[in-house]
Amino acid sequence: MQQVHGRPAHPQIKGKIEWYHKTMKNEVKLENYYHPDQLTEVIGEFVNRQNNKRYHESLNNLTPVDIQFGRGELILKRREQIKNPTLKQRKIQYLNQKLLAL
Template identity: 45%
Template sequence: MTASDQCQTQGKIERWHQTLKNRILLENYFLPGDLERQIEASIQHYNHQQYHERLNNLTPWFGRASATIK
């Protein structure tokens, strides 16, 4: 892995954290478990429902599975 690849990976991770933070800040949480459930729902949505142009409009989970099959 080159330094350029590491920078791109770090940027993707930082972007994901920003997206998660913005989504979480849209709601109020009254019980301790509410925030945990929202984070879990966001991760599930990102991995299994949200389509990503970079992955030929597949979800990350499906894209990873189809790459493994190939």
């Protein structure tokens, strides 16, 4: 990981973190919290979901935790193994339907 410094008042450089903060604020504002512990719990759940469960497009639809623990390549390889036979099967089904329509 490498830290990148942007110019002051230049938000384009910090787009991902700005998006993250906007998403968190939008989710947190959906409810009313009557105790600081409630807010802390909701923010913790949000962070957990973002890091452990949500697939990120910029990470090849992997979770950050998959990348961090080095499981990314294994998961992508397994997806390829599933994808190729599925595509072949769909192509055969499509061609059979075309033949039946004639």
